[in-house]
Amino acid sequence: MAHSTEEIRAAITAFLKGSKQPALLEPGEELLPITEDNFALDFHGGRLTLQAWDRTRNLTRRVTAIQEPTSARLEITVERFARREGQLFLLDLARRAGADLGRRSARLVFRERFRLFLRRQFPEWKLAEVSAEANLEFSLSPAFPRAFLRHGQHGWAAIACPPQADAAAVLSFGLIWLTYLRGRERRVAVEGLAIYVPAGHERAAALRLLCLDPAAARFELFTYGEQDFVVRVDPRDHGNLDTRLESCRRPAPNLLETWQRIISLPGVERVVKHDGRASLRVRGIEFAELRGGELLFGLGERRAAREHHAAEIERLVEELDRARSPEAEDRGHPLYRQSPEAWLESQARAQIETLDASLLCDPIYDQVPAFAGGERGILDLLAADRAGRLTVVELKASADLHLPPQALDYWIRVKWHLDRGEFTAHGYFPGLLLRPEPPRLLLVSPSLEFHPTTETILSYFAPVIEVERVGLAADWRKGLQVMFRLRGAERPE
Numbered sequence: 001m002a003h004s005t006e007e008i009r010a011a012i013t014a015f016l017k018g019s020k021q022p023a024l025l026e027p028g029e030e031l032l033p034i035t036e037d038n039f040a041l042d043f044h045g046g047r048l049t050l051q052a053w054d055r056t057r058n059l060t061r062r063v064t065a066i067q068e069p070t071s072a073r074l075e076i077t078v079e080r081f082a083r084r085e086g087q088l089f090l091l092d093l094a095r096r097a098g099a100d101l102g103r104r105s106a107r108l109v110f111r112e113r114f115r116l117f118l119r120r121q122f123p124e125w126k127l128a129e130v131s132a133e134a135n136l137e138f139s140l141s142p143a144f145p146r147a148f149l150r151h152g153q154h155g156w157a158a159i160a161c162p163p164q165a166d167a168a169a170v171l172s173f174g175l176i177w178l179t180y181l182r183g184r185e186r187r188v189a190v191e192g193l194a195i196y197v198p199a200g201h202e203r204a205a206a207l208r209l210l211c212l213d214p215a216a217a218r219f220e221l222f223t224y225g226e227q228d229f230v231v232r233v234d235p236r237d238h239g240n241l242d243t244r245l246e247s248c249r250r251p252a253p254n255l256l257e258t259w260q261r262i263i264s265l266p267g268v269e270r271v272v273k274h275d276g277r278a279s280l281r282v283r284g285i286e287f288a289e290l291r292g293g294e295l296l297f298g299l300g301e302r303r304a305a306r307e308h309h310a311a312e313i314e315r316l317v318e319e320l321d322r323a324r325s326p327e328a329e330d331r332g333h334p335l336y337r338q339s340p341e342a343w344l345e346s347q348a349r350a351q352i353e354t355l356d357a358s359l360l361c362d363p364i365y366d367q368v369p370a371f372a373g374g375e376r377g378i379l380d381l382l383a384a385d386r387a388g389r390l391t392v393v394e395l396k397a398s399a400d401l402h403l404p405p406q407a408l409d410y411w412i413r414v415k416w417h418l419d420r421g422e423f424t425a426h427g428y429f430p431g432l433l434l435r436p437e438p439p440r441l442l443l444v445s446p447s448l449e450f451h452p453t454t455e456t457i458l459s460y461f462a463p464v465i466e467v468e469r470v471g472l473a474a475d476w477r478k479g480l481q482v483m484f485r486l487r488g489a490e491r492p493e
Contacts, residue, residue: 005048015074020094024052025105072097107132111145114160125149138180139453146177155188157181160196167201171208172402179456192218199223206235213462243413245369248427249276259295267321274368282320284342326477340397341379354480358385369413380410390439399449404457414439440466447471447483459489
């Protein structure tokens with residue numbers, strides 16, 4: 001159905017008025033957010049003309065037709081140079097369909113930037129494939145464009161991290177892509193992986209690359225800037241860590257005695273932190289902490305406890321113990337579902353010897369050393385065996401593709417402080433002579449929750465990193481039962 005120019009103008013105006021987050025999309029170009037100050041729709045010479053601009057672009061198009069709009073998008077036919085027709089889309093990014101189309105457009109734009117990077121860096125190589133599509137079967141994300149470069153019988157895998165994506169995650173998908181190509185391209189020796197990350201975000205990838213096995217593949221790291229200027233990066237130049245190790249302190253014993261009634265309640269776990277605080281928990285959920293000479297309690301906002309609060313705290317413990325029981329009837333209760341990793345940590349602390357018979361039950365530290373910022377998707381414990389060798393225990397209650405590299409981040413930091421003798425100097429593991437060998441790494445998860453790509457990623461770890469996976473029975477909330485133990489990249493039978 002044809003529309004008059006007045007009808008077209010009214011439809012565009014109505015769409016923009018009804019949009020909470022309007023944006024203009026021209027295929028192949030970056031998304032242009034629309035405001036009252038950077039958009040105009042006027043008649044020039046009897047033709048309806050659309051104009052939009054930002055700091056770097058000024059887009060002017062003659063509008064010739066529209067398709068019937070939806071709440072999320074309006075498709076517009078426009079006349080470009082030399083009277084060539086083209087398409088524009090007005091999107092409402094506040095609506096899911098509009099946001100999805102906007103993200104896809106941004107991915108395609110960055111894919112073409114990535115293509116340009118590769119042509120500049122590998123001018124003599126054939127760019128056999130560039131993709132920004134999802135491959136769910138092989139866990140390849142559309143957020144990270146990937147490529148296959150070929151020169152005779154030699155090949156390289158390449159992957160890039162867009163400016164707004166997580167630069168730490170690109171290595172996981174890169175290793176999966178490398179493995180996929182090696183399996184697919186039987187007649188080509190796919191020698192290595194080239195990784196591109198935004199300038200200033202290369203540290204996480206650089207640190208991880210230093211822990212990969214050079215015999216498994218060659219690795220190259222590049223950064224790019226706003227002007228698409230690409231620089232090769234030496235991972236050895238990025239050794240500064242976002243890590244700190246505070247002195248280990250003991251809690252005040254008289255304070256523990258004061259609140260012994262609460263500490264002794266059924267279900268209460270007391271976890272002594274490295275900074276002297278004592279965390280009081282019920283199956284991983286902290287309800288109070290002993291800190292600075294007083295007890296602070298509450299699941300949300302914390303209050304200073306006085307003697308008359310004892311009954312209230314006891315009721316809170318009873319509620320947690322009931323809702324968070326392994327035998328709870330209401331498995332949908334928010335307290336039951338909350339923080340499964342914290343519940344798994346509680347079980348691991350109580351049954352550490354089930355995970356590994358050589359580990360000491362005390363002390364066991366968490367969040368030591370500390371990351372400078374950011375939340376991590378896994379919980380980590382630091383323990384030692386009877387011979388004094390450190391062991392990093394990483395816990396994850398659900399499938400996570402990034403578990404191995406995230407665990408590697410923590411292992412790197414523990415090794416860094418161990419090499420400098422800082423654990424002993426700061427009062428950790430008192431009375432135990434720590435061995436200088438690199439820490440062991442235990443990945444602990446329900447057996448069915450290890451991601452299918454775990455073995456693939458672990459196969460690239462350097463031999464010096466001694467990894468063991470411990471798969472637990474599905475009913476781990478009732479008690480830990482080990483279903484399998486696998487070393488390195490071994491696969492379950």
